[in-house]
Amino acid sequence: MSSKRIAGPEIERLIQLLAKVPGLGPRSARRAALHLIKKKEQLLGPLAHAMADAVDKVRVCSVCGNVDTSDPCMICSDPRRDDSTIVVVEDVSDLWALERAGVQNARFHVLGGTLSPLDGVGPDDLTIAKLVSRVAAGGVAEVIIAVNATIEGQTTAHYITDQLAGMGVKVTRLAHGVPVGGELDYLDEGTLAAALKSRTAF
């Protein structure tokens, strides 16, 4: 019954495609489609235009791997950024998260994933060689490896550290510890042990 056609093929296709957007499922895609259709002038039209615009203009930054409408991206072409620090992240979403936090005025480097031999992801599938040549080009004092605190992330971090060894660059990683606002009772032992080990003076 769920395959019963309820409207013309154009509306069906819109619902089908909306259902593939992360955060929407088949049911919420119908709701979204109806809302968009009702707000045709205010929302559906502008959104269609913005999407077509993104298809035309968005590209991967040839320097750092970020996605943007210019190449080099907004961050790579920003003259006020500190060239001596490169923050290495797994994915563009991590770059966006760090930028929202707005704590580091550095350059970035997007790996495009993590090393994962079981999934067939080796060093050549990531942008590690490009990172090494960015460092080799000079002017970089510190590489901050901001990958996820997963096994794959840590493996990748170790591999990168090895690749950068002897290049005269400081390699650092994010601190492990208690999340701000977090309750000790809910944290795993690994995090608690790391937080205790890295305790700081009051």
Place this chain on the structure above:
Amino acid sequence: MSSKRIAGPEIERLIQLLAKVPGLGPRSARRAALHLIKKKEQLLGPLAHAMADAVDKVRVCSVCGNVDTSDPCMICSDPRRDDSTIVVVEDVSDLWALERAGVQNARFHVLGGTLSPLDGVGPDDLTIAKLVSRVAAGGVAEVIIAVNATIEGQTTAHYITDQLAGMGVKVTRLAHGVPVGGELDYLDEGTLAAALKSRTAF
């Protein structure tokens, strides 16, 4: 900090517009935008196209008030439908829900809302006059009022029943009772009282 620009204006605009889609918020809009950008050829492009198509082609059916890419809509122009029954609903989403259930092979009539004096919605803001003229045109034996079981819905149902009085048409409404699969323990007293009152023989 949340207003910090993380990418070019085209990407920012895409995120802003996606955040207005029901089911997505500011955070999930970013996630959705990034996913769409990564699947530019498979998803973003086709979705932009489907939306532009919908903007061009979707219109409100001049007979029943449904939205579709043809006017009269697919349901109004379907020759296999039973002309003698009209199911009256508040909104297109209710029409879609009933069609998915696929229980009634009838025609529909979308009111476009419910009577709500406090919100300034009177009979002229709904398609009640159009419903009365559809019935007056003849050939209709039954009008099933399938509005929501809310105060406004029931007020609207009574008003429509009054308007159709003396036109020789049977006016019915949906049964109240226990939802299929529902547990008595979780139901309100009104529903339980209605289900008991309308009990049927085994």
